[in-house]
Amino acid sequence: MSVPDAPASLPVPPDPDAAAAREEEDRFRGLLEAELVSFLTERTRMLREVSAESVPLLEAIHALARGGKRLRALLCYWGFRGAGGAPLDPVAVRAGLALELFQSAALIHDDIIDRSDTRRGAPSVHRRFTGTHRDSGWHLDGDRFGTSAAILAGDLCLALSEEVFTSVGPAAAHGTAARDIFNRMRTEVMAGQYLDILEEVVGPGHRPEDAVRRARNILRYKAAKYTTEHPLAIGGALAGADSGLQQAYAAFSLPLGEAFQLRDDVLGVFGDPETTGKPAGDDLREGKRTVLIAYTLEHGDAGVRAEVSGSLGAADLNDDGVQRLRALITETGALAATEELIAGHTAAADRALAALDLPTPAGAALARLADAAVRRRA
């Protein structure tokens, strides 16, 4: 099974703005990686003072944080540049790194919650520590050790994320717009994640007619705002964006974030493990009540509903069960409805971006990011 048909990316015409954006973006990525290494090297020194045995905690964070698409850091960066910030300003590098570390912290704990064994094509952090326990022949329960170590690694990563954000200095100090958004982002994403796990256990008791509305609210807070809206807004705020620009940013970034997460949901069910780096149908085994599932419940008859509720999140869901759920999602039209929603959000984001009229090369850069975010296969 491969990903559903997505609009093919057109070959990029020789656009000088796009070329300038790519070049600047490459340099920004280089600075981001250098800042990550330099920050973690300094913190490793602090851990060595405690004990060299505590360093694996940071190594696990580093192994995870060096990967990823850098979508949040890049949105923050181009939000900063679009609002008049200077190219490659350290303020934007630090803020971008803080967002990437926050994302790493969220992933470490998410993978415990979702019992995900892999992340970015490698073992998830709790599995990494369980593996160390096994390979070292240590005592007591290795799974429990892995989970405990990953709880602590996520906590440390969350603290480090904030530490880097504070190191931005006066532009991110108490009372600034950037700090207010950073705080709101953290509270909202944790509330959204709680709603997500709550829906897994409460969802089967809800009216199927409400499923799509509920799933879309969770998606908005758990993912969309945090993946796109808040990073872009933080970048804008750091460069002094006024409320008009921030509203125009949000008109672009919120539908983009919704489209991004809906694409994620589709990939979580239909994605190719070789490109996603996660097992096929992972979201189904985890019992995620995504918009895709909500449409299936809303469109399906009583038999479909019973079948979906019976097998979603079941510990013994095998490959045949995954195939059967995929068939139901397709046959009820839920996949088509989700693709339609993605297309609608993408069009809204495109229109809002076109209306933004940003300085070069920020406009071209955001257009390319938006395209990559919703038309990806991993």
Added chain:
Amino acid sequence: MSVPDAPASLPVPPDPDAAAAREEEDRFRGLLEAELVSFLTERTRMLREVSAESVPLLEAIHALARGGKRLRALLCYWGFRGAGGAPLDPVAVRAGLALELFQSAALIHDDIIDRSDTRRGAPSVHRRFTGTHRDSGWHLDGDRFGTSAAILAGDLCLALSEEVFTSVGPAAAHGTAARDIFNRMRTEVMAGQYLDILEEVVGPGHRPEDAVRRARNILRYKAAKYTTEHPLAIGGALAGADSGLQQAYAAFSLPLGEAFQLRDDVLGVFGDPETTGKPAGDDLREGKRTVLIAYTLEHGDAGVRAEVSGSLGAADLNDDGVQRLRALITETGALAATEELIAGHTAAADRALAALDLPTPAGAALARLADAAVRRRA
């Protein structure tokens, strides 16, 4: 089984300094509670915007954070006052609240890691959510839901702690001494906690001769520095303490913190459940390799070592097993050695405090706090 003999507190003589300290402390506690309620009320409003269903996340945090001895907030406060800070300054109230919220976050995740069912005489946060799951008749696994919800509650609490610390303003901004200590505290305590769980799984393979040294290093980073040294230093830094005063503070607070945690270890094995609010022998079931256990291994013969290693942390450790371990700890002289260590640290802290010569009523207040920290029964 009751707590081992501790020096009885003498009746407090009518000391005007002590009376002034108590009165000021009561007013500080009142401001701390008011700040907690006002901050969480504001954040509850933000969660309601996401969904009223996410509010239990904050309610769980509030239920936990309203309890406790307030040792960290008070050390921070008197460190601030001792360095010349103004009485009841909002800066010290906010910093104290940040420390208490950090402690709450650590407890929420600690209780998952240690599988503790109770905290401060009530269900731990993960058990609270498991209870809600059961009482509501929700679907899927209630234990898993409880753990997941508590991971998120701890994350939110950690973010809120930092948010309150940042709200201190310029005195806690990037580059200040107070911020540096706050950052170091978070990194060190998480590294120390990691060493603690590592010792549980690696410890049985270590040489018993090293056990005390290892246990004391863990105790220092996981507990002592974070419970007493860092809070006092943050208070001092917020009032502009110079390095001489900070060194003198540390000479008092570090041995105090070690004595405090050693007392905790003794109570974790010998404490009365009615006063500690935790089941008898909880630390033994959790397999904690405390200094008390380290002394038992160091002083015991091969038979004792085998028995301790065999039953410590065993899932099936019953009351008879707890009694047997208690007997070994007492008979090997480990309890007496630990009490001796507590007495030595307490005397060192007392001497350092006497040499400090702080302005009134900070000196009297710290003397009383120190006394309560090491001579407590809960």
